[in-house]
Amino acid sequence: MSKKFPIIAVTGSSGAGTTTVRHAFHDVFRREGIAAAFVEGDAFFRYDRQEMDRLIARAQIEGKQLSHFGPELNQFDRLENLFKEYSERGTGTVRHYVTEETSEEIGLPPGAMTPWRPIPQPSDLLFYEGLHGGVIASTWTRRKLSPSHNPTVIERRNARNGNNGVDVAQFVDLLLGVVPVVNLEWIQKIHRDTQLRGHSPEAVTDTILRRLRDYTHYITPQFSISDINFQRVPVVDTSNPFITREVPTLDESVVVIRFREPERYDFPDLLRRIHDSYLSRPNTLVIPGGKMELAMEVICTPLIHELIEKRKI
Numbered sequence: 001m002s003k004k005f006p007i008i009a010v011t012g013s014s015g016a017g018t019t020t021v022r023h024a025f026h027d028v029f030r031r032e033g034i035a036a037a038f039v040e041g042d043a044f045f046r047y048d049r050q051e052m053d054r055l056i057a058r059a060q061i062e063g064k065q066l067s068h069f070g071p072e073l074n075q076f077d078r079l080e081n082l083f084k085e086y087s088e089r090g091t092g093t094v095r096h097y098v099t100e101e102t103s104e105e106i107g108l109p110p111g112a113m114t115p116w117r118p119i120p121q122p123s124d125l126l127f128y129e130g131l132h133g134g135v136i137a138s139t140w141t142r143r144k145l146s147p148s149h150n151p152t153v154i155e156r157r158n159a160r161n162g163n164n165g166v167d168v169a170q171f172v173d174l175l176l177g178v179v180p181v182v183n184l185e186w187i188q189k190i191h192r193d194t195q196l197r198g199h200s201p202e203a204v205t206d207t208i209l210r211r212l213r214d215y216t217h218y219i220t221p222q223f224s225i226s227d228i229n230f231q232r233v234p235v236v237d238t239s240n241p242f243i244t245r246e247v248p249t250l251d252e253s254v255v256v257i258r259f260r261e262p263e264r265y266d267f268p269d270l271l272r273r274i275h276d277s278y279l280s281r282p283n284t285l286v287i288p289g290g291k292m293e294l295a296m297e298v299i300c301t302p303l304i305h306e307l308i309e310k311r312k313i
Contacts, residue, residue: 005090006125006307007083007171009133011041011226012178013219014068016185021178021230022129024293028301029127034308037123039082041130042097044075049111056210067207069131069214076137076166083171086126092119100197124308134169134177134222169225174303177226181233184248186241205242228299229258232289253289256280257299265299273298 010025012018022038029036045052045068052073059066066072082092096106096114103110119126169175180188186208193199193207223229232255234248259265262283270285271277274295277287287295 003310005087006173006311007087007128008125008174008176008304008307009128009168009172010176010178011128011131011133011135011222013131013185013215014189016178016180017188017232018129018178020293021176021296022127024296025127025300028297028304032301032304034304035122035124036127037086037092037094037119037125039094039126039128039130040097041079041128041132042099043095043113044079044130044132045097045113046073046075048113052111060210065210065213067211067214069211069218071137071218074132076132076135076168079132079135080166080168080171083126083128083168086119087171090119090123091121092126093117094119124311125304128172131219132168132222134172134175134225135218136167136169136221136225137165137218169222173307174300175222175226176300177223177229177231179223179229179231181231181238183238183241184232184234184253187238187244187247190241190244191247201242225260227260229256230292230296231256231258232292250289250292255287255289255292255295257285257287257295259283259285270295270298 008025010018010021012021025036026038028034047055052068055073056066068074082094085092093116095116096102098106098108098110098112098114100110106114108114179185189208190201190204193204194201232250232253234253236248236252238244238248260283267279267285271279274285274287274291277285277291277295280286285295
């Protein structure tokens with residue numbers, strides 16, 4: 001962590017809605033006059049889409065499982081090095097992973113990577129959005145820690161010293177998890193990949209199943225150490241996500257917000273500002289789904305100001 005060069009990371013699985021959160025933070029930064037360096041998690045894939053697909057297909061023939069969630073196809077070490085460099089000097093190099101939505105603007109085919117370039121200067125903070133903003137990974141963590149385990153400082157240090165160990169989370173000043181209940185997460189992914197990216201429902205389902213092991217070991221453990229988790233829970237039937245035709249709307253959901261350090265927050269004020277909200281536990285706020293963006297702004301804007309003020313000390 002760094003007072004001079006703070007890092008905010010929003011982490012969540014594919015289809016979880018982290019891109020929507022990025023847009024909300026973009027509005028906050030613009031309104032507050034904060035210069036943020038934006039970093040996309042997909043830029044740290046080890047290969048472009050064509051090569052990834054080839055390696056995944058070959059692994060399946062060999063009876064192995066590779067996924068976009070695991071270390072074999074990601075540059076965890078490079079992401080850790082970026083966070084370390086930025087936290088120390090406010091510098092680093094980034095690139096973009098080209099999607100169907102950005103292909104025309106960037107001028108490269110979907111799945112390609114742009115060249116690595118220096119982070120634009122100056123910047124007040126770094127904002128990461130992607131899969132692995134709080135990842136801790138090594139042979140040791142995979143063998144010893146269950147997905148529900150919240151690693152202690154000593155255990156994280158041991159993990160860092162394991163084979164190819166990385167601890168990206170150690171450099172993050174504010175870690176936010178975006179975690180829809182898993183059936184909703186799958187519904188959102190199936191809908192996005194079929195409607196926007198032209199995949200068949202069967203292909204998307206196969207991808208979900210192939211990723212489950214890495215999802216368990218590299219995605220969900222991040223939510224045990226995040227500062228705040230935003231979990232959307234639908235209030236309509238999503239019992240079979242593989243046949244659901246429509247994504248539940250925000251108004252058909254509630255959002256469960258868990259705070260790791262509840263003593264830092266003024267809950268009476270949050271309850272007053274976010275109508276129809278209530279505390280289900282001393283560290284858990286429940287709000288109507290349609291007020292999720294408002295809640296993010298109300299909760300996170302003071303935290304962002306705090307990080308910016310610390311830069312001046």
